[in-house]
Amino acid sequence: DGGITQSPKYLFRKEGQNVTLSCEQNLNHDAMYWYRQDPGQGLRLIYYSQIVNDFQKGDIAEGYSVSREKKESFPLTVTSAQKNPTAFYLCASSTLDGTLNTEAFFGQGTRLTVV
């Protein structure tokens, strides 16, 4: 089945620790995105990538880093510089403009908690 997979589903981070959230897609999508969602809030864009080895900052990139070494993979690292990382993280992918299937498809999310 084609889809987008995030892991782990739950993640606990100690203060001062870096953690990496995984996102893999087998939809052959060019674009991938990371969003953060706080309780009762909307989605805020952290980073996005439209092509391998290239990515752009979103609205809240500080304290986060990403890489795009393969088309299928877009991992997100939450660094110790992110002072309030407890949130629900959503990864998404989409085709680029020019095709009909331009909607974003979402993974099941990773819930990160600082302990």
Place this chain on the structure above:
Amino acid sequence: ELKVEQNPLFLSMQEGKNYTIYCNYSTTSDRLYWYRQDPGKSLESLFVLLSNGAVKQEGRLMASLDTKARLSTLHITAAVHDLSATYFCAVKSPYSGNQFYFGTGTSLTVIP
């Protein structure tokens, strides 16, 4: 920056009633998406609207797009409890890169 506003933010309605959620956006776009999110879950795609005047229906939900007014609506007909969720609209504009801009969401509670 493209702004997307939804209203209302919270909606409590009785089963069997009709209501409409509104999504306004600030920049020219002909690509509008509606998503549903259940508590603690990810987002599920409901509708993709790709042209002015587009109308899509699925069950008790109907979405429409007016690109001239920069407005999309999500109409709920004869609500049932299973429709309780948070609904998001999102816009993608050729003038704002290839990003999706999401509204703040509308939390819908259908009361028996």
